Every structure is written in C-alpha cells, then in structure tokens.
Amino acid sequence: MSAFSHKITRFFLVLALLFSSVFSYAADASEGGEFNASEVILHHVMDDHIWHFWDGHYGTLYLPVIVYSSERGLEIFSSKNFYDDHHNAVAYNGYTLDHGHIYLNGNSVFDISITKNVAMLFINAALLMVLLLAAAKGAKQNAGKAPKGLQSFFEPIVVFVRDEIVKPNIGHHYEKYLPYLLTLFFFILFGNLLGLLPGAGNMTGNIAVTMTLAVFTFIITNVSGNKAYWSHIFWTPGVPLPLRIVILPVEIVGIFTKPFSLMIRLFVAITAGHIVLLSLISLAFIFQSVTVGFISSLIVLFINLIEILVAGIQAYVFTLFTSVYIGMATADHDHH
Amino acid sequence: MDLLTPGTGLIFWQAIVFLLLVLLLSRLAWKPILSSLKEREQSIQSALDTAEKARAEMTRLQADNEKLLREAREERDKMLKEAREVTNRMKEEAQLDAKKAADKIIDDARAAIQIEKQAAMKDVRTQVAMFSLQVAERLMKKNLSTDKAQKELVEEFIKDLKVN
Numbered sequence: 319m320s321a322f323s324h325k326i327t328r329f330f331l332v333l334a335l336l337f338s339s340v341f342s343y344a345a346d347a348s349e350g351g352e353f354n355a356s357e358v359i360l361h362h363v364m365d366d367h368i369w370h371f372w373d374g375h376y377g378t379l380y381l382p383v384i385v386y387s388s389e390r391g392l393e394i395f396s397s398k399n400f401y402d403d404h405h406n407a408v409a410y411n412g413y414t415l416d417h418g419h420i421y422l423n424g425n426s427v428f429d430i431s432i433t434k435n436v437a438m439l440f441i442n443a444a445l446l447m448v449l450l451l452a453a454a455k456g457a458k459q460n461a462g463k464a465p466k467g468l469q470s471f472f473e474p475i476v477v478f479v480r481d482e483i484v485k486p487n488i489g490h491h492y493e494k495y496l497p498y499l500l501t502l503f504f505f506i507l508f509g510n511l512l513g514l515l516p517g518a519g520n521m522t523g524n525i526a527v528t529m530t531l532a533v534f535t536f537i538i539t540n541v542s543g544n545k546a547y548w549s550h551i552f553w554t555p556g557v558p559l560p561l562r563i564v565i566l567p568v569e570i571v572g573i574f575t576k577p578f579s580l581m582i583r584l585f586v587a588i589t590a591g592h593i594v595l596l597s598l599i600s601l602a603f604i605f606q607s608v609t610v611g612f613i614s615s616l617i618v619l620f621i622n623l624i625e626i627l628v629a630g631i632q633a634y635v636f637t638l639f640t641s642v643y644i645g646m647a648t649a650d651h652d653h654h
Numbered sequence: 655m656d657l658l659t660p661g662t663g664l665i666f667w668q669a670i671v672f673l674l675l676v677l678l679l680s681r682l683a684w685k686p687i688l689s690s691l692k693e694r695e696q697s698i699q700s701a702l703d704t705a706e707k708a709r710a711e712m713t714r715l716q717a718d719n720e721k722l723l724r725e726a727r728e729e730r731d732k733m734l735k736e737a738r739e740v741t742n743r744m745k746e747e748a749q750l751d752a753k754k755a756a757d758k759i760i761d762d763a764r765a766a767i768q769i770e771k772q773a774a775m776k777d778v779r780t781q782v783a784m785f786s787l788q789v790a791e792r793l794m795k796k797n798l799s800t801d802k803a804q805k806e807l808v809e810e811f812i813k814d815l816k817v818n
Contacts, residue, residue: 365661384663418656430663439664443671450683457690462697469687476687496688497680505675526660530668589657 355600363520363592365418365435367397371517381437385413385420387427397431438521442509450504479503479637487641488648495644498538502531503637510588510629514622522632523588525581532581535640540573543647576643580636587632591625 369379380398387393399410407415414421420429432440449468456469465473484492484499509522521527549555551569554562598618602611 430666435664436667439671443675454683454686457686497684500684501676501679526664527668529660530665
C-alpha cells in the first residue's frame with residue numbers, strides 16, 4: 319500500500335515539475351501579447367546571455383559577459399547592463415546585444431561570455447566531477463570488497479561502456495582510449511539528462527558543443543591512425559588503378575563526414591526532442607484550452623520518458639561511433 | 655539559422671572544460687575505478703580457478719578412495735575364498751583319513767575275528783571229537799558188554815544205513 323502511495327506521490331511530483339515548466343513558459347508567452355510558438359521555441363532551444371526561469375524581478379539570472387576586442391581588450395560585465403527595467407534591449411558602453419551577438423560600435427567582438435549553455439556546461443562538469451570522484455573514492459576505499467553506494471551505480475555503466483562499446487570496436491589496445499570515451503559517454507549522458515530538467519539549457523543540443531566533441535574525436539582518430547589506415551585512404555589496396563583515383567576523393571571526404579555525422583546526429587536528436595516537447599506544450603496556448611493543455615501534458619510526460627531513453631541512446635551512439643572510427647583507424651589490416 | 659551556427663564562446667569553453675574534464679577524470683576517477691574493476695575481475699577469476707582446481711582434486715581423491723576400497727574388497731573376497739577352500743580341503747582330507755583308519759580297524763578286527771573264530775572252531779572240533787570219543791567209549795563200555803547188545807547195535811546201524 320505504501321509502495322503504491324509512493325508511486326502516486328512520485329507521479330504527481332513529475333506532473334508538477336512538468337506543469338512548472340509550462341507555467342514559466344506561459345509567463346513568457348503572455349509577455350509579448352501575441353503568442354508566437356516558433357519564436358518562443360527557438361528562444362528556448364538556443365543559447366542566451368541571460369538565464370530566464372520565470373517572469374518578475376528574481377526570475378532571471380543575468381550571466382556575466384566576457385568580451386575581447388583589439389580596441390578595448392578583455393572586458394567583463396553583467397548582461398543586466400543590456401536590459402533596462404522593462405526588459406528592453408539597450409546599449410552599454412558602446413556594446414550592443416543583437417540576437418545573441420555582441421557588437422562593439424557595429425563590429426563583432428570575440429565573445430566568450432558565460433552564456434546559459436556555458437553555465438550548463440559548468441554545472442554538468444561539476445556534477446560529473448563530484449559524482450565520479452565520489453565513485454572513485456568508493457573504489458579506493460572498498461578495494462578488495464563489494465562495491466557500495468555511488469560506486470555500485472557507476473561501475474555497471476563503466477563496465478558496459480568498456481565491454482560493450484569500446485572493447486569490441488577498438489580491440490586489444492583499447493585501454494589508451496578508454497578515459498576519453500568514458501568521459502565522452504558520461505558528459506553526453508549527463509548533459510542530455512540535465513537538459514531535460516525544467517528551465518535547463520539545451521547544452522548537448524547545441525551545435526557548438528557537439529562540434530567540439532566531434533572535433534576531438536576527429537583529432538584522436540586521425541592522430542592514432544596507423545599506416546594501414548592512411549594507405550587505405552590514399553592508395554586503396556586491392557583495387558584497380560583507375561578506381562583508386564576515383565576512390566581517393568571519396569575517402570578524403572569520408573575522413574570529414576564521420577565526425578560531421580557525429581556532430582549533426584547528437585545536435586538534431588536532442589534539439590528535436592526539445593522542440594517536440596515545447597511544441598506540445600505550445601498547443602495549450604495556441605488553443606487556449608485547459609483540456610488541450612491537460613492532454614498535451616500527458617503526451618509531454620510520455621515524450622519526456624522517451625527523451626530520457628534518447629538521452630541514453632545518443633550518449634551510447636556517440637561513444638559507439640567514436641569507438642568504431644578509432645577502431646578503423648588503428649586496426650591491423652592483415653588480410654590484405 | 656542561428657541554431658546552426660556554432661557560437662565561438664561556447665566552442666571555446668566547451669573545448670577547455672571538456673579537455674580539463676578528460677584530464678582530471680582520467681587521473682582521478684577512471685584510473686581508480688578501472689583498476690579496481692580489473693582487480694576485482696582478476697580476483698574473481700582466480701577464485702573461480704581455485705575452486706575449479708579444488709573440485710578436480712576432490713574428484714581425483716574420491717576416485718582414488720573408490721579404487722582403494724574396491725581393491726580392498728577384492729582382496730577380502732580373495733582371502734575368504736582361499737580360506738574356504740583350505741577348510742574344505744582339510745575337512746575332506748580329515749574325512750578321508752578317518753575313513754581309512756576306520757576301514758583299517760574294521761579290517762583288522764575282521765581278520766582277528768576270523769583267526770579267533772578259526773581257532774575256536776578248531777578247539778571246538780577237537781573238544782567235540784574228544785567228547786564224542788569219551789561218550790562213545792562209555793557207551794561202548796556199557797552197551798557192548800553183552801553179545802546181544804552188540805548184535806542189536808550192529809543191526810540198528812544197518813537199519814540206519816538202509817533208511818539213509
């Protein structure tokens with residue numbers, strides 16, 4: 319009986335969380351008068367210099383702006399300076415903020431502000447550090463004993479990544495790449511899951527983040543590429559000479575399409591999930607109906623569960639393909 | 655379109671944070687976790703190997719025991735069989751000896767009896783002959799003292815002869 323009431327409580331807690339995001343979202347919508355679903359959705363999916371939770375004086379977190387320009391050098395100030403009391407965009411000290419880009423007297427500057435996604439990135443990294451160091455501490459303390467607590471939560475996942483993703487794809491010299499791949503997996507998994515929280519930024523669904531990860535994979539793959547890998551690209555063995563010339567550009571393009579596909583896949587999967595969720599919530603405001611709101615919230619609950627699944631799948635897929643690429647670059651092509 | 659253009663600031667921070675994360679985590683988290691996993695796997699493997707070895711040893715010992723037991727049982731059976739044979743033989747020999755002895759005694763006895771019998775018969779015959787003679791002598795002395803009696807006797811003899 320108590321287990322059942324527990325379940326009920328949990329269910330309503332989830333619903334409440336969902337509705338809390340709906341309410342903060344509704345507040346957004348009421349702001350501009352006319353409701354523009356696509357604009358609101360894009361605004362939520364994209365990066366921003368402020369972190370907006372709800373309307374009102376304390377509802378917005380103004381993040382620090384850090385800009386570098388050859389004229390002024392490095393400058394740090396709060397993004398609050400770009401807004402007046404009625405939340406209208408204003409210029410500050412010669413800087414203007416226009417559609418997320420900062421300009422100094424009309425010229426663009428090097429913007430390394432702590433934006434919403436950078437903040438999410440820090441939170442994600444801090445969370446990973448705290449949890450994984452606690453797990454590592456457990457591993458050190460319980461040496462020779464059964465795992466306990468966080469350690470027993472992380473160990474099966476680590477074993478899964480090692481034995482199911484990395485080992486079969488890279489082969490016997492997998493240990494060198496394991497730290498990178500494990501970090502990659504947990505970074506994407508936690509980033510995806512954090513992004514599903516109400517009010518959270520769409521960090522792993524941002525193309526800059528996925529691009530950076532893909533570039534790391536690209537660098538590692540090509541730096542560790544052996545003779546067989548490069549000879550396969552530039553002078554494909556076992557193929558007639560004229561074909562080799564045709565294959566060469568294809569192979570060279572292939573070097574770049576691999577990380578490119580990684581970048582696009584993660585970006586699209588996560589961003590699309592967020593857009594679907596927000597679109598379903600938008601239905602309530604488009605139809606201005608409580609019934610539609612209730613039904614769409616139920617669907618949102620369902621999609622949210624799917625998104626949790628997607629969070630895991632995308633982390634798995636990114637790590638899997640990175641392992642496959644590294645495996646291809648380091649495999650011994652004895653059979654030629 | 656802004657959705658598809660990566661922001662330079664985010665790339666900058668992502669690169670720094672992710673690199674730091676890889677460095678820190680590989681030194682502080684992955685190393686201890688992976689080494690403890692490996693250690694545990696090895697210890698489990700070695701425990702399993704030891705158990706397997708002990709099991710094989712047990713089986714071997716059991717087989718040895720069984721073999722010994724079987725051998726002991728065979729030995730016992732053999733000894734019992736031999737003992738039984740020896741007893742039987744001894745019994746038979748004893749019986750044979752006894753019979754032989756008895757037969758000999760009987761034969762001896764029979765021979766002695768025969769000899770005694772013959773001696774007795776001889777004696778009896780002699781005695782009877784003696785008695786007969788004595789009786790005959792007395793009779794003769796008494797009855798044949800007269801001629802008439804002598805005559806009668808002779809006639810009786812003749813009569814007897816005729817009857818026979």
